[in-house]
Amino acid sequence: VVPVAKTELKKVRSLLTRKGRREHQMFSAEGIRLLEESIRFRFWPRAIYYAPAVLSDRGAKLIKQFKRSHIETKQLTTRELNSISDTKMPQGLVGVFSLPEITAPELFQSRCRRLLLCENISDPGNLGTLIRSALAFGFNVVLLCGSTADPFAPKVVRASAGSVFGLRMAQVLTKALVEFVVNTRMTVIAADLNGHSDDRLTDRKLGQRRFLLAVGSEAAGLSPEILSRADLRVRIRHSRNVESLNAAVAGSILMKRIYDTMN
């Protein structure tokens, strides 16, 4: 077993922070379930770090699978592994991945037909849940703007249950987004507490065009720049006993409704 240099471990540990991810253009994901998802979506890690002492049988099989796929696997002590892990009970394996880049031309591709925009979704759990629901309900791009959390932060990756490996994500500026929407003549649907009832979303016309669903923060909703571009503003019909729904729940309910309308 070749020992792993301290500087390398320090680098991997830095991926737990936004600064480290930016600097190295990499992120990490740990645990059996997430790494299984990375394989399923053929989103290959640059390297896997593992500590044999904490590995379950399923974990050991996964390491073998990575080895067979010619992924570099590096053995660590339990203590070293804990130092690069973000969880209380590490499962003994951490993967390191290149940050994917999505370019403007890719976004313009007509394959990207169903887009979710998350504006000011700062809670990592909510963002991860929205990404998971997006993949579940047939969206293929998630755009992020404003103060939305970093989609490759450990909490977001975990809350997404590995869905970050299954779709394209891109951080965008509101101005660029508005241009993009105008240029592509995309239909914009905005979640808005003052909008029409979500019954409107059953309209079949949705299925004929590319569209973007925009979801904002619970407290403030979407910004005027985005709201003013909306072709349809929808609110989720519910009892008056609550003011609003959780942002991830609201976004997921709208995505489900769109999915049911189109499939």
Add this chain to the structure above:
Amino acid sequence: VVPVAKTELKKVRSLLTRKGRREHQMFSAEGIRLLEESIRFRFWPRAIYYAPAVLSDRGAKLIKQFKRSHIETKQLTTRELNSISDTKMPQGLVGVFSLPEITAPELFQSRCRRLLLCENISDPGNLGTLIRSALAFGFNVVLLCGSTADPFAPKVVRASAGSVFGLRMAQVLTKALVEFVVNTRMTVIAADLNGHSDDRLTDRKLGQRRFLLAVGSEAAGLSPEILSRADLRVRIRHSRNVESLNAAVAGSILMKRIYDTMN
């Protein structure tokens, strides 16, 4: 200003733990939004603790409102308030409430027509979100069993956005629950990855009877005891790209569908 005894502060601080809440049969809730919700639902605190130095104008108004409603308000130093708070940025006010009790006869009342059962929902954020959606979609009772989080834990109360004040909640044993369901001839709808598609929930017959919607953990689903009592097992139709949805999202989507069917 009469200083508050250290033993009293210790007691309030203990309400941040399950043990403390059980021992004193009380819980605490902090911040402007949550305490405004407690007023809206007339779920009155036994006392309010506040630190004038950190109170915003809205917070100061709220303190006045509690005083007018003859709620005991007790002034603390900022440091004392921080010691009884669970958040990083306390807003300067903490309310202390009696744990509500819900008795079996109350549950049997026919007013409790729409019940949500949470089995093994251990994540506090997911439980709070489910409680919030339950109130939003016309459910009036939330039952908790198995390893479900304590509904009066600070994180659950926060994630519920104060909905814990707006509906009845009760911890139940699975055995008692099954008896209750049999005795009341309640319709049981179970969230189940192997169930029928959720299109079935549009059936109008739902509206004519009392029913219970049961939601289990993402990993294991509902227990056989509950699944075997289900009149209808439903899964949420989604793409095969993900294995399952977040538990709070899944439960909320089913509640919304039921709400739309019945309203």
